[in-house]
Amino acid sequence: MSTNPDAVDDALFGELRRHYSDDEIVELAAFVGFNLGYHTFFGTLKFYPLFSPDGRLVSQAESEALYGAAPVSLNKPQAAE
Amino acid sequence: MTRVAPLSAEEIADPELKALIAEAEALGVPDDLFPRILARAPAQAVPLMRALLMSHARGNVDHQLKEIMRVLLARFAQDKYFAGLRSNKARGAGLTEARIDAGCFAYEDDGKGFSEAEKCALRYADLMFLDAKQIDKAFYDELKKHWSEAQIMELGAFIAFHYGMQMFMRSLGATAPIAPADGT
Numbered sequence: 001m002s003t004n005p006d007a008v009d010d011a012l013f014g015e016l017r018r019h020y021s022d023d024e025i026v027e028l029a030a031f032v033g034f035n036l037g038y039h040t041f042f043g044t045l046k047f048y049p050l051f052s053p054d055g056r057l058v059s060q061a062e063s064e065a066l067y068g069a070a071p072v073s074l075n076k077p078q079a080a081e
Numbered sequence: 082m083t084r085v086a087p088l089s090a091e092e093i094a095d096p097e098l099k100a101l102i103a104e105a106e107a108l109g110v111p112d113d114l115f116p117r118i119l120a121r122a123p124a125q126a127v128p129l130m131r132a133l134l135m136s137h138a139r140g141n142v143d144h145q146l147k148e149i150m151r152v153l154l155a156r157f158a159q160d161k162y163f164a165g166l167r168s169n170k171a172r173g174a175g176l177t178e179a180r181i182d183a184g185c186f187a188y189e190d191d192g193k194g195f196s197e198a199e200k201c202a203l204r205y206a207d208l209m210f211l212d213a214k215q216i217d218k219a220f221y222d223e224l225k226k227h228w229s230e231a232q233i234m235e236l237g238a239f240i241a242f243h244y245g246m247q248m249f250m251r252s253l254g255a256t257a258p259i260a261p262a263d264g265t
Contacts, residue, residue: 008252027122037245044216
């Protein structure tokens with residue numbers, strides 16, 4: 001859904017149904033849609049995780065130093081046009 | 082026919098969800114297909130429907146502008162379902178198909194009559210999923226010339242949420258039940 005929505009087809013749904021009920025697939029798809037929208041938005045706001053990898057509460061400046069200058073959400077391939 | 086069948090109206094018992102469906106049908110966006118599919122995940126259905134309606138029809142940004150942004154995003158998402166729906170509230174306030182098309186395809190054209198604030202908001206929606214790296218500090222500084230920080234958060238959350246739900250409906254293979262009527 002995020003990087004190659006054209007690949008979300010009947011075959012993929014057939015594969016999903018081998019593991020999940022239709023109700024669970026709807027829950028998963030809504031979760032993915034919600035997150036792909038919001039994490040792209042959050043990436044533009046340039047804020048960083050509140051915690052370091054070892055679990056310490058860190059400032060935004062320290063978090064930026066830990067996680068890098070560019071938010072990870074902006075480094076993934078963009079959705080297809 | 083969607084890849085996952087919606088529940089029938091009779092299968093939906095939650096009074097809160099039923100009230101939200103009625104509110105959505107009055108607005109025109111979404112029609113009952115979206116919530117009847119979502120109803121399969123009842124813990125998500127009510128909050129997602131509430132967020133969809135509140136972000137679109139309420140708040141401190143003009144509803145007609147958000148309707149144009151919503152259609153722009155749906156067309157970019159290649160989601161025929163949401164792209165084919167129209168807000169009765171926006172249409173009643175005078176929003177036409179010609180204005181929506183201009184907002185989607187030619188909003189930077191000075192001859193189309195969009196204000197600098199509207200252009201900036203439409204650019205925000207246009208770039209968010211086309212090239213989010215362009216939405217940087219300079220872009221937010223430009224937004225702040227025209228919009229309050231509260232309005233910018235309203236716009237950003239609106240863009241993020243509606244695009245996400247449009248991709249959800251695209252993934253299910255949903256199509257628009259009716260062609261958008263020409264409001265011109």
